[in-house]
Amino acid sequence: xKKFLLLTAAAVMSFTSVEAGEYLPYAGFDxxxxxxxxxxxxxxxxxxxxxxxxxxLVDLGAIxxxxxxxxxxxETVNGVTSRGRLYGFGADVLLNAVNLSQGTILGxxxxxxxxxxxxxxxxxxxxxxxxxxxxxxxxxNPSPDWGFRAMxxxxxxxxxxxxxxxxxxxxxxxxxx
Numbered sequence: 649x650k651k652f653l654l655l656t657a658a659a660v661m662s663f664t665s666v667e668a669g670e671y672l673p674y675a676g677f678d679x680x681x682x683x684x685x686x687x688x689x690x691x692x693x694x695x696x697x698x699x700x701x702x703x704x705l706v707d708l709g710a711i712x713x714x715x716x717x718x719x720x721x722x723e724t725v726n727g728v729t730s731r732g733r734l735y736g737f738g739a740d741v742l743l744n745a746v747n748l749s750q751g752t753i754l755g756x757x758x759x760x761x762x763x764x765x766x767x768x769x770x771x772x773x774x775x776x777x778x779x780x781x782x783x784x785x786x787x788x789n790p791s792p793d794w795g796f797r798a799m800x801x802x803x804x805x806x807x808x809x810x811x812x813x814x815x816x817x818x819x820x821x822x823x824x825x
Contacts, residue, residue: 672704674795678819680716682734684810690766691721691732704823709743709754730768736760740781750790756783756799764809777807785817795821 680696695718702712717735724730740758758781766773785799801815 670706672706672823672825674702674704674821674823676700676819676821678817680815680817682718682813682815684813686810689723689725689730689768690809691723691730694718694721694734696734698817698819700819700821707744707747709741711739711741713739728768730766733765734762736762738779738781740783751786751788753786754784754799756801757781760803762805762807764807775807775809777805777809779803779805779807792825793823795823797821
């Protein structure tokens with residue numbers, strides 16, 4: 649999975665001739681609402697905060713890294729209360745599908761390493777997994793310094809806790825010139 653992401657990023661950069669000054673580093677924050685496909689013991693909806701940093705290749709797309717952590721979510725099944733949390737990190741390659749005057753329609757593919765933690769009946773259960781992240785969304789740029797982004801992602805995981813998830817992300821980016 650990591651090799652696929654690295655090869656994709658290398659292909660995007662090698663097939664384009666990017667002049668100096670067409671790279672824009674940026675930092676941002678996202679709110680993520682994630683709904684993983686889990687068994688009944690786990691909470692089935694998570695509110696996540698995600699910090700992002702990346703490099704925008706003007707008119708082409710971006711390469712972005714993220715680190716995220718959820719709030720503790722609670723689920724009660726048959727009188728047993730469980731508390732779950734998700735956290736992880738990864739990277740995405742975003743491609744500009746359509747460039748508009750003050751925005752962009754985006755497509756993305758990425759890799760994430762997501763960990764789950766569940767506490768119930770006095771025990772703790774932890775699990776890690778790799779995820780393939782596929783997404784579509786858009787970004788609005790009201791000024792050259794700011795971008796506001798919304799994305800929908802579908803993730804496929806090899807995690808034992810969940811096999812796939814749906815995410816809706818909304819956030820802001822600040823571009824450094």
